[in-house]
Amino acid sequence: MSSETKIEYSKKELPSSFGKAGYTLFAVGLVLVIISYLVDPVRSSFNNLIMLMFLSSIGVGSLFLVAIEYLGGAVWSVPFRRIPEFLGAIIFILPIIAIPVYFNMHDMFHWTHTEDVLSDEILSGKVGYLNIPFFTIRVVVIFLVWMLFYFMLTKRSRLQDQTGDQKLTSSNIKISAIFMPFFAITITIASVDWIMSLEPHWFSTIFGIYYFSGTVLAAIAVVTFLVVYLTEKGLFIKGIKTDHYYSLGALMFAFVNFWAYIAFSQFLLIYYANIPEETYWYLNRWEGGWIVVSLLLIFVHFVVPYFGLVSQPSKTNPKRLKFMAIWLLVAHIVDLYWLIMPTYSPESIPFSWMELGFPLLTFGIMVIVFGIKAKKENLVPIGDPKLKRGLDFRL
Amino acid sequence: MQTVDYSQELAVIEKRPSLREIDEIISKPLETKPDKKYYLALSITVTMLMIGVVGLGLSFYYGTGLWGNNNPVGWGFPIVNFVFWVGIGHAGTLISAILFLFRQKWRTGIARFAEGMTIFAVMTAGIFPLIHVGRPWLAGYLFPYPNQHSLWVNFSSPLLWDVFAVSTYFTVSLIFWYVGLIPDFATLRDRTKNKIKKLTYSVFSLGWRHSNRHWQHYEMVYLILAGFATPLVLSVHTIVSFDFAISIIPGWHTTIFPPYFVAGAVFSGFAMVQNVLIFIRKIFNFEHIITLDTLEKMNKIILLTGSMVGYAYAMEFFIAWYSGVQPEQFAFINRAFGPYAWAYWIMVTCNVVFPQLFWIKKIRRTIPVMFAIAVLVNVGMWFERFVITVTSLSRDYLPSSWAYYTPTLTDFAILIGSFGLFFTLMLLFTKTLPVVSIAEVKAVLEDAQPSHKDH
Numbered sequence: 058m059s060s061e062t063k064i065e066y067s068k069k070e071l072p073s074s075f076g077k078a079g080y081t082l083f084a085v086g087l088v089l090v091i092i093s094y095l096v097d098p099v100r101s102s103f104n105n106l107i108m109l110m111f112l113s114s115i116g117v118g119s120l121f122l123v124a125i126e127y128l129g130g131a132v133w134s135v136p137f138r139r140i141p142e143f144l145g146a147i148i149f150i151l152p153i154i155a156i157p158v159y160f161n162m163h164d165m166f167h168w169t170h171t172e173d174v175l176s177d178e179i180l181s182g183k184v185g186y187l188n189i190p191f192f193t194i195r196v197v198v199i200f201l202v203w204m205l206f207y208f209m210l211t212k213r214s215r216l217q218d219q220t221g222d223q224k225l226t227s228s229n230i231k232i233s234a235i236f237m238p239f240f241a242i243t244i245t246i247a248s249v250d251w252i253m254s255l256e257p258h259w260f261s262t263i264f265g266i267y268y269f270s271g272t273v274l275a276a277i278a279v280v281t282f283l284v285v286y287l288t289e290k291g292l293f294i295k296g297i298k299t300d301h302y303y304s305l306g307a308l309m310f311a312f313v314n315f316w317a318y319i320a321f322s323q324f325l326l327i328y329y330a331n332i333p334e335e336t337y338w339y340l341n342r343w344e345g346g347w348i349v350v351s352l353l354l355i356f357v358h359f360v361v362p363y364f365g366l367v368s369q370p371s372k373t374n375p376k377r378l379k380f381m382a383i384w385l386l387v388a389h390i391v392d393l394y395w396l397i398m399p400t401y402s403p404e405s406i407p408f409s410w411m412e413l414g415f416p417l418l419t420f421g422i423m424v425i426v427f428g429i430k431a432k433k434e435n436l437v438p439i440g441d442p443k444l445k446r447g448l449d450f451r452l
Numbered sequence: 453m454q455t456v457d458y459s460q461e462l463a464v465i466e467k468r469p470s471l472r473e474i475d476e477i478i479s480k481p482l483e484t485k486p487d488k489k490y491y492l493a494l495s496i497t498v499t500m501l502m503i504g505v506v507g508l509g510l511s512f513y514y515g516t517g518l519w520g521n522n523n524p525v526g527w528g529f530p531i532v533n534f535v536f537w538v539g540i541g542h543a544g545t546l547i548s549a550i551l552f553l554f555r556q557k558w559r560t561g562i563a564r565f566a567e568g569m570t571i572f573a574v575m576t577a578g579i580f581p582l583i584h585v586g587r588p589w590l591a592g593y594l595f596p597y598p599n600q601h602s603l604w605v606n607f608s609s610p611l612l613w614d615v616f617a618v619s620t621y622f623t624v625s626l627i628f629w630y631v632g633l634i635p636d637f638a639t640l641r642d643r644t645k646n647k648i649k650k651l652t653y654s655v656f657s658l659g660w661r662h663s664n665r666h667w668q669h670y671e672m673v674y675l676i677l678a679g680f681a682t683p684l685v686l687s688v689h690t691i692v693s694f695d696f697a698i699s700i701i702p703g704w705h706t707t708i709f710p711p712y713f714v715a716g717a718v719f720s721g722f723a724m725v726q727n728v729l730i731f732i733r734k735i736f737n738f739e740h741i742i743t744l745d746t747l748e749k750m751n752k753i754i755l756l757t758g759s760m761v762g763y764a765y766a767m768e769f770f771i772a773w774y775s776g777v778q779p780e781q782f783a784f785i786n787r788a789f790g791p792y793a794w795a796y797w798i799m800v801t802c803n804v805v806f807p808q809l810f811w812i813k814k815i816r817r818t819i820p821v822m823f824a825i826a827v828l829v830n831v832g833m834w835f836e837r838f839v840i841t842v843t844s845l846s847r848d849y850l851p852s853s854w855a856y857y858t859p860t861l862t863d864f865a866i867l868i869g870s871f872g873l874f875f876t877l878m879l880l881f882t883k884t885l886p887v888v889s890i891a892e893v894k895a896v897l898e899d900a901q902p903s904h905k906d907h
Contacts, residue, residue, distance in 0.1 A: 179776040183774060183776060186774060223458055226458050227456070260771050261707045261771070262707050263708040265767065318690075318711075319711065326697050326707045326709070327707065329694075330699065330700050332700060332705070441458075442459040445459060446460075
């Protein structure tokens with residue numbers, strides 16, 4: 058019966074409103090960002106760091122989604138694998154975004170103050186890891202590793218559009234397997250270096266996993282939004298059903314819970330043991346008005362999406378999915394804001410037009426990168442041997 | 453060299469057996485008398501069990517002083533064994549519930565058996581906290597209920613959360629297992645000629661008639677129970693990890709413990725399932741139901757979870773150094789180079805090094821090799837709990853109270869007994885209940901697929 062499904066895909070242009078939205082977001086964001094850099098470079102650098110971490114999440118998180126599909130032998134996600142592949146291209150923007158942060162490091166990372174480090178016994182013990190040359194090397198290596206795997210994974214996928222060669226799938230499976238340990242290590246180092254070391258005395262072994270949980274959730278959220286959006290606009294391949302929607306919704310729901318589990322584990326263990334070396338990090342997010350953001354995070358990142366996605370109909374409702382996807386992206390920004398900004402301003406919550414410019418630019422970059430890639434390439438991996446099975450997919 | 457055709461779904465069950473053949477082959481062990489080998493195996497496991505019973509009897513008579521536990525190592529073998537056995541149980545729920553939610557069809561061949569293992573492993577694990585309290589007859593007070601003594605439990609202790617988590621987990625696992633068995637009980641009821649068996653199966657099958665309506669309800673209940681079991685399985689080992697991690701003992705207090713313990717539990721559980729299934733599929737001729745592909749997939753999960761455990765070890769070491777906390781740094785150097793270095797390096801080689809061999813496809817598909825690796829994994833995972841529990845306690849903050857923990861013969865007897873109990877229950881299970889779900893296997897046959905084609 059369903060074996061009759063034909064692969065009907067003809068490449069269509071994205072609506073011009075898509076590109077316009079992207080460029081508008083980008084232009085408004087960029088203007089605001091430039092002004093805020095002129096007004097307050099330090100504060101802007103912290104906001105810039107949020108943008109960097111967010112786009113890293115989307116870029117490398119998308120790459121993770123691609124790799125996990127190959128490794129798990131999944132078929133349901135094949136029809137929209139191009140979406141995370143396109144989003145992976147964001148990795149190439151990351152070095153540019155990292156530059157302003159890099160030049161303002163001295164005002165952001167306390168461990169860069171050599172004289173303070175020398176007088177601080179704990180910090181001088183960390184000099185072997187937290188020093189600018191080694192830090193720079195790590196940043197460069199991380200970006201190179203991500204770019205390398207982006208190339209290797211997407212190149213074969215694109216080639217397959219023309220040849221349909223199954224060997225390309227086999228080799229991508231191997232590359233994905235090799236990618237996994239690299240992914241685990243790079244994302245851990247990235248989270249430790251770029252977020253945890255903002256408060257260099259603090260430490261938490263789960264921190265890499267915490268960032269990972271947010272990363273993957275954000276990547277799934279973008280993919281979900283785009284799948285629903287493109288299907289509704291009729292730009293996508295025919296055959297995307299509620300079964301696909303349901304799976305995306307269930308995956309988002311799973312990672313909402315996973316994030317909450319990791320976040321709660323970290324909090325409870327530190328709260329319960331009550332050692333000053335660790336608790337001060339949470340106290341910084343409790344005092345000076347930060348209690349509001351801390352409590353808000355629980356609702357924004359867990360309670361609302363939990364109830365928003367828990368029921369079966371909500372996972373197949375396109376409107377709900379789009380709303381929750383955008384919501385979770387905002388939640389990831391709130392999460393990063395909560396992680397990063399208390400270092401900048403422990404006494405009060407900094408929130409003004411400056412904090413708005415960066416997210417606008419972030420979304421603008423995402424839309425533009427996706428738009429450019431979608432213009433050049435097929436939205437669907439038409440040569441993938443698993444594509445038909447993916448369209449036939451049923452729960 | 454093209455070996456896999458990705459455009460076709462691979463058959464989960466090989467040889468395309470008919471529905472009748474499936475009934476026959478799975479119910480065969482239940483309808484035939486056990487042979488000599490079975491009794492031989494049973495006598496070995498029961499002997500092991502008896503050794504444990506002697507160890508327990510002596511402990512009850514003379515007291516827990518017979519164990520190696522000392523001051524400061526108050527948590528010796530009993531807690532190590534408890535964590536080990538709870539961990540073994542985790543693979544069962546992962547296979548039966550989490551893989552079900554992920555719609556992994558290959559799980560059908562192994563789910564029933566793994567779920568059974570969960571139940572037996574949790575039962576075995578349950579013994580240890582009971583005996584470790586020293587007065588097991590007072591263990592009823594672990595459940596908070598209003599009593600004449602106004603005696604209440606300490607609600608803020610993770611040891612109590614363990615009581616709730618493990619008992620809830622056990623209950624839900626048992627119900628989940630039983631619900632899955634109902635259609636199979638009905639099949640067996642319809643097959644058997646023996647009156648007593650017929651009556652028993654009839655009672656347990658709850659009047660199941662394989663009707664469409666029954667199936668609809670069944671599927672719904674099964675999905676809901678899978679949804680319940682998934683957070684439960686995570687919560688159990690998370691709370692077991694809290695037993696350690698909420699304290700401020702160096703080497704115990706680290707935030708990665710919850711996910712790390714869960715990964716480790718799945719790791720050891722899968723190794724145990726793989727080990728036992730290798731025998732089952734051979735002895736009962738299930739090689740086309742529990743295929744080599746299935747075993748390979750299990751080995752991949754062992755590789756994945758083993759790498760996660762390796763990541764956690766590395767992260768603990770790194771953060772111990774990075775934190776600058778001296779007791780923490782000492783605890784980890786002591787683990788690797790102190791008096792228990794031997795245990796530590798057994799743990800690292802068995803858990804991190806050997807499973808990495810599963811990167812090689814040939815090893816993933818060679819039964820003797822994978823069997824050996826999985827045995828080593830379980831050795832390693834037992835030692836992991838030993839390393840965590842004992843090394844940290846034996847070298848606490850006060851050097852004057854440092855001590856070396858040496859387990860006694862009684863400790864070993866109880867450990868052997870726990871294996872005896874587990875494998876005895878396992879053997880009885882193979883002869884009393886269908887070890888593979890008849891109904892589920894039928895549902896994943898090639899002919900049962902909506903996209904089925906003749907080719």
